[in-house]
Amino acid sequence: MKRIVPIGPYHPLQEEPEFFKLIVEGEKVVDLEINIGYNHRGHEFVAQKLTYDKITFLVERICGICSDSHPYAYVLAVEDLAHVTPPPRAQYIRTIIGELERIHSHYLWVGLAGHFIGYNTVWMWVWRYREPLLDIFELIMGNRNHYAINKIGGARRDILPEHYGKIEKYLDLLEEKNTMFTKAVLDDPVIRARLEGVGILSKEDAVAYGVLGPTARGSGYAIDARKDDPYDAYDKVDWDLIAFDEGDVLAKAKVRLLECFESIKIVRQCLRNMPDGPIETRVDEIPPGEGIGRHEAPRGEVFHYVRSDGSNMPVRHKIRAPSFMNIPSNVVAVRGYSIADAALVLAAVDPCYCCTERTAVFENGKKKLSGNDLLKLSWQKTEGLRRRYRR
Amino acid sequence: MKKEYSQEVLDEIGARFPNASVKIHAPRRTYISVPREDVYEFAKFLFKEKDCRLSIATGIDKRDGMEILYHFSHDPSGTYYSIKTLIPKDDLQIKSLSDFLPAANWIEREIHELLGIDFAGHPNLVPLLTAETWPGDLHPLRRDYADEHKELRLDKTKEDR
Numbered sequence: 001m002k003r004i005v006p007i008g009p010y011h012p013l014q015e016e017p018e019f020f021k022l023i024v025e026g027e028k029v030v031d032l033e034i035n036i037g038y039n040h041r042g043h044e045f046v047a048q049k050l051t052y053d054k055i056t057f058l059v060e061r062i063c064g065i066c067s068d069s070h071p072y073a074y075v076l077a078v079e080d081l082a083h084v085t086p087p088p089r090a091q092y093i094r095t096i097i098g099e100l101e102r103i104h105s106h107y108l109w110v111g112l113a114g115h116f117i118g119y120n121t122v123w124m125w126v127w128r129y130r131e132p133l134l135d136i137f138e139l140i141m142g143n144r145n146h147y148a149i150n151k152i153g154g155a156r157r158d159i160l161p162e163h164y165g166k167i168e169k170y171l172d173l174l175e176e177k178n179t180m181f182t183k184a185v186l187d188d189p190v191i192r193a194r195l196e197g198v199g200i201l202s203k204e205d206a207v208a209y210g211v212l213g214p215t216a217r218g219s220g221y222a223i224d225a226r227k228d229d230p231y232d233a234y235d236k237v238d239w240d241l242i243a244f245d246e247g248d249v250l251a252k253a254k255v256r257l258l259e260c261f262e263s264i265k266i267v268r269q270c271l272r273n274m275p276d277g278p279i280e281t282r283v284d285e286i287p288p289g290e291g292i293g294r295h296e297a298p299r300g301e302v303f304h305y306v307r308s309d310g311s312n313m314p315v316r317h318k319i320r321a322p323s324f325m326n327i328p329s330n331v332v333a334v335r336g337y338s339i340a341d342a343a344l345v346l347a348a349v350d351p352c353y354c355c356t357e358r359t360a361v362f363e364n365g366k367k368k369l370s371g372n373d374l375l376k377l378s379w380q381k382t383e384g385l386r387r388r389y390r391r
Numbered sequence: 392m393k394k395e396y397s398q399e400v401l402d403e404i405g406a407r408f409p410n411a412s413v414k415i416h417a418p419r420r421t422y423i424s425v426p427r428e429d430v431y432e433f434a435k436f437l438f439k440e441k442d443c444r445l446s447i448a449t450g451i452d453k454r455d456g457m458e459i460l461y462h463f464s465h466d467p468s469g470t471y472y473s474i475k476t477l478i479p480k481d482d483l484q485i486k487s488l489s490d491f492l493p494a495a496n497w498i499e500r501e502i503h504e505l506l507g508i509d510f511a512g513h514p515n516l517v518p519l520l521t522a523e524t525w526p527g528d529l530h531p532l533r534r535d536y537a538d539e540h541k542e543l544r545l546d547k548t549k550e551d552r
């Protein structure tokens with residue numbers, strides 16, 4: 001007998017609410033329907049009514065977690081359109097902030113994934129070491145989030161030499177702790193049993209659905225805008241692309257944890273080789289034409305397309321966030337797994353998965369399963385595994 | 392090395408699609424204008440033979456028609472090939488790519504509801520972003536939408552007075 005488990009549609013903690021309709025047979029998920037648009041804010045329409053410099057601040061408000069990635073891609077698009085190259089120091093500053101943001105976003109995911117499988121220790125730990133990073137953002141830019149560092153033709157704020165030491169000190173701490181997390185998470189047999197072989201997205205499906213970021217790299221589809229189409233300082237530093245072939249949740253978790261090491265490497269090199277000089281070039285006029293900007297955000301490539309007719313406002317501004325491509329792939333990734341695993345699989349592409357709390361199972365109009373019940377189901381499965389491993 | 396690959400692709404495009412006109416904006420940004428009838432085959436050529444990935448599509452309401460851009464990314468060379476096509480306003484339809492490209496499914500639904508372009512052969516062309524109660528013939532990203540909206544508001548204020 002088929003039943004429907006609705007997940008969503010809205011959670012106040014999340015900036016992109018979505019509605020997952022799991023179609024289940026007993027414990028097994030046989031199909032998934034996804035519905036979005038509960039919080040459509042019409043950014044593309046609003047952007048056509050604003051001047052170029054104001055749009056930077058508008059697109060910064062699209063996402064709260066990766067608030068650097070949209071303005072970054074936007075300024076790259078306008079710079080491509082106007083054939084402007086920012087000065088080297090600005091390029092390094094933007095790269096540093098982009099990478100620090102990747103660390104804090106990946107840590108957010110690792111913490112939440114830990115919470116969903118019932119490892120609240122992982123959650124508390126990881127977020128404990130994410131906190132000093134937000135302090136560094138506040139130190140450099142005056143804000144824990146919404147940094148407003150990007151500007152067409154450069155950066156809005158400089159990183160002062162007296163801040164280098166503090167950033168380096170934090171990176172040392174982070175490297176030590178990240179080694180600890182990676183070992184703790186990957187060596188734990190229970191976590192392995194929960195994540196390994198679950199929610200497999202094959203490479204063929206990854207290509208067909210056009211998935212991006214860690215979701216693609218976990219499925220052996222090694223794409224990364226920083227390597228493929230290097231911008232700013234990414235081709236001036238030495239780093240490796242992390243990719244795994246398995247396609248399961250464990251592979252995606254490994255990609256995210258190991259990418260933090262690469263981000264540390266990039267930030268260190270940028271700080272050591274930081275050139276002196278101005279942090280912006282003046283851009284007075286935007287010529288008619290079109291431009292594409294792509295930035296590798298923590299969740300994948302952010303794409304911005306800007307078309308200008310020579311006036312001070314764009315004719316069209318297309319915004320594509322990575323989750324727009326990643327979420328549809330859940331349909332194939334979740335099929336055939338249990339409800340307890342669905343919680344994790346849907347979270348693996350890193351949309352905010354807090355929607356679970358709004359879940360309810362309805363049968364003949366009667367409520368059967370609440371959001372907390374789903375979380376409990378997941379926790380019970382982990383608890384069962386734990387007991388088995390203890391013996 | 393990267394440049395050579397691009398040139399190779401461009402030569403092949405010129406040979407196989409004589410109606411396509413190529414504009415190179417920057418080393419890794421190429422725009423190709425293609426007539427509406429060729430878009431499906433062209434996209435298939437980029438996706439199946441050239442291993443490009445569909446990044447996204449953009450719909451634009453222009454004076455002389457609706458323009459659709461399919462942005463394809465060729466990741467080994469980091470090049471963006473954007474297929475451009477113009478659809479006349481009295482016949483707003485184009486062949487859907489979603490039968491061989493699942494990635495096109497959502498964005499075609501989005502363009503359909505925001506600009507009112509029909510994608511022939513799309514399996515599930517229902518609104519993606521707008522609310523269930525939103526009237527299906529009102530397309531918010533069209534140029535004339537803002538004017539209509541203004542009229543509605545003006546009428547209301549008149550009544551209120």
